[in-house]
Amino acid sequence: MTTKDCLTVTDSRTGKTYELPITNGNIRAADLRQIKVDETEFGMMAYDPAFMNTASCKSAITYIDGDKGILRYRGYPIDQLAEKATFLEVAYLLFNSELPTQAELDDFTRDVTTHTFVHENVRTVIDGFRYDAHPMGMLVAAVGALSTFYPEAKHVLDGEVRRRQMIRLIAKMPTLAAWSYRHSVGMPFVYPDNELSYVENFLSMMKRVAEPKFKAHPVIARAMDVLFILHADHEQNCSANVMRAIGSSRADPYCSVAGACAALYGPLHGGANEAVLRMLREIGSLGNVPAFVKDVKTGRGGRLMGFGHRVYKNYDPRAKVIKHLADQVFDIVGKNPLLDVALELEKVALSDEYFVERKLYPNVDFYSGLIYQALEIPVDMFPVLFAIPRTAGWLAQWEEMLLDKDQKISRPRQVYTGEAKRDFLPLEDRK
Ligand code: CMC
Numbered sequence: 001m002t003t004k005d006c007l008t009v010t011d012s013r014t015g016k017t018y019e020l021p022i023t024n025g026n027i028r029a030a031d032l033r034q035i036k037v038d039e040t041e042f043g044m045m046a047y048d049p050a051f052m053n054t055a056s057c058k059s060a061i062t063y064i065d066g067d068k069g070i071l072r073y074r075g076y077p078i079d080q081l082a083e084k085a086t087f088l089e090v091a092y093l094l095f096n097s098e099l100p101t102q103a104e105l106d107d108f109t110r111d112v113t114t115h116t117f118v119h120e121n122v123r124t125v126i127d128g129f130r131y132d133a134h135p136m137g138m139l140v141a142a143v144g145a146l147s148t149f150y151p152e153a154k155h156v157l158d159g160e161v162r163r164r165q166m167i168r169l170i171a172k173m174p175t176l177a178a179w180s181y182r183h184s185v186g187m188p189f190v191y192p193d194n195e196l197s198y199v200e201n202f203l204s205m206m207k208r209v210a211e212p213k214f215k216a217h218p219v220i221a222r223a224m225d226v227l228f229i230l231h232a233d234h235e236q237n238c239s240a241n242v243m244r245a246i247g248s249s250r251a252d253p254y255c256s257v258a259g260a261c262a263a264l265y266g267p268l269h270g271g272a273n274e275a276v277l278r279m280l281r282e283i284g285s286l287g288n289v290p291a292f293v294k295d296v297k298t299g300r301g302g303r304l305m306g307f308g309h310r311v312y313k314n315y316d317p318r319a320k321v322i323k324h325l326a327d328q329v330f331d332i333v334g335k336n337p338l339l340d341v342a343l344e345l346e347k348v349a350l351s352d353e354y355f356v357e358r359k360l361y362p363n364v365d366f367y368s369g370l371i372y373q374a375l376e377i378p379v380d381m382f383p384v385l386f387a388i389p390r391t392a393g394w395l396a397q398w399e400e401m402l403l404d405k406d407q408k409i410s411r412p413r414q415v416y417t418g419e420a421k422r423d424f425l426p427l428e429d430r431k
Contacts, residue, residue: 013037026055045413051236057244057404061094061396062235069314073233074098082321087228088112088198091170091392094233095399109198115171116192116201119149122176126183136265136383138180144258146172153252156402165253166395173391174198177384178205184380190214199225202388206377220375223329227368230318231386233393235311239263239270243394244401245410253398260394261387267305270386272365273372276306277379280338280345280370289344297354304349306366313359322367329371336374342367 006019007027014037020027033043048054063072071078074093081090085099092100092108100108125145129138147153150168155161179189182205190205193213199221204214216224234240243260247253264270283292295301309316330336346362349355369382377385401407 009035011035011037024058029054045415047415051241056236056241056410057401057407059235059397059400060097061400062233062393064235064311066309066311066313069312069317071234071317078230078317079321082226082229085229086198087225087232087389087392090229090232091389094392094396095166111167112171112198113194113201115168116175116194118146118172118175118179122146122149123179123189126176126179126189129183131184131186133180133184135177135180135184135380136261136271136387138183139176139384139387140258140261140265142176142180143169143173143261144255146176147252147254147258150252150254153254154250156247156250156252162253162399162402166399169253169257169391169395173388174202175205177381177388178202180384181206181378181381185378197221197225199228217332219328219332223325223371224375226321226325227371227385228389230321230364231368231389233390233396236397237269238266239390240394240397243398247398247401248407248410253395256398257391257394260390264387264390265383270365270383270390272305272363273369273382273386274379276342276365277338277369277373277382279305280341283341283345286340286344289341289348293345293348293352297352304345304355304360306369307349307355307362308358308360309363312361312363315361316363318364319362319366322364322371326367326371326374329374333374336370338373339370342370 005022007022008017008019010017016035018031018035020031029046032046035044036042046054061074063075064070073081073090074097076093076099081093085093088109089100089105091112092105122142122145125142126138129141146168150165152161153165175192182189187209190208193201193204196204196214200214200216203216203221203224207216208214236244239260242263243256246256246259267275283289292301293304296304326336326339330339346366349360354360368385369379372382372385373379
């Protein structure tokens with residue numbers, strides 16, 4: 001091996017030098033283990049809370065260059081997919097590495113469409129929730145419950161079985177999501193309409209009241225499809241990491257998706273779109289923006305939700321597409337009055353030293369909530385709308401993990417900081 005593809009490390013404690021092989025520009029953390037002061041030691045580890053600088057896998061699905069604001073699925077730039085593809089085409093791409101031919105897309109669409117119904121007992125699961133249950137909590141429970149309806153799903157190493165569950169999950173998530181919503185507003189459940197497209201069917205299950213057939217406005221349906229494309233995958237984010245971690249124990253994909261949904265629910269991840277709307281409502285008017293930004297900077301006002309990203313240190317490319325999309329939707333349904341507050345907030349933040357220095361830009365969640373709200377979708381549903389398309393990404397990540405020979409059960413190490421060994425103290429001797 002030449003020194004060119006090695007990292008040479010000298011341990012100042014022992015004076016010993018080690019050559020750590022470099023592959024794809026990285027070292028393997030396990031190679032650090034040979035570095036020790038004496039043979040009885042465990043060996044050196046890399047301490048990396050929150051995975052700030054740890055690649056947990058190799059992946060060929062999604063590429064992000066956070067400094068340049070680039071996002072690609074399987075090599076295709078997100079703005080091209082958002083402009084030219086449909087969500088089901090993108091889901092196919094994520095699963096199969098290539099865009100489908102017309103025949104492949106027809107088959108895939110038919111498979112998804114014929115799996116949109118859920119077992120009738122799922123109604124009872126959702127019906128069992130309190131009237132004011134958050135739809136995301138219901139979604140987590142309902143998707144986990146699907147595990148009990150498809151016991152074959154545990155055969156995760158059988159490619160055919162795996163693919164069947166992937167189709168089922170893509171197909172049934174809109175049904176579970178819409179039913180969670182209908183329960184939370186006390187409306188009867190609407191069954192899937194398999195004559196409609198993926199997104200039109202979802203909107204029908206959400207919105208249909210007494211009309212025999214629900215017909216979504218084509219601009220609205222397309223906007224929702226684009227939002228689904230933009231949210232379909234985002235490489236090793238918090239929920240994808242959870243999906244991979246749960247899946248690595250060979251749990252079935254319904255349980256893994258339930259866990260991933262739970263991770264997505266948090267306000268620092270997919271719950272941020274909900275938090276943005278609540279924040280914009282709280283700010284209320286343009287005049288309150290400077291005071292709000294000041295409070296954020298001093299730490300009194302919490303964070304500016306919808307701003308900042310672990311990976312993007314530039315404008316999130318998804319936010320750019322969504323901003324443009326918002327105009328198209330507002331042309332149909334009327335402008336969301338909170339848009340002006342959002343635009344002012346963006347303007348103030350992007351010219352403020354605090355945000356500039358920390359490279360905090362609007363992320364995907366900053367404008368998406370404004371569109372959802374303009375479509376009269378309640379704020380509680382926002383993370384649910386994120387979960388539906390992200391299921392495609394989770395499943396692609398999950399299958400890639402299962403097929404990757406480098407992967408094993410996910411099990412990080414720790415740096416123990418607790419007590420050294422001590423003897424048990426009987427109750428009467430404790431102070
Ligand atoms: N408002 C104000 N300050 C912020 C914000 C924000 N939104 N985000 C980060 N900072 C500050 C933070 O206080 C820290 O400052 P300092 O160096 O003085 O301590 C610095 O910027 C670095 O922040 P961090 O917390 O170390 O960054 P992170 O990579 O751990 O966090 C984040 C990323 C997305 C959790 C964070 O930016 C955040 O909380 N944003 C608001 C929530 C949000 O919009 N989440 C959606 C993310 S996009 C959708 C998704 O992928 O889920």
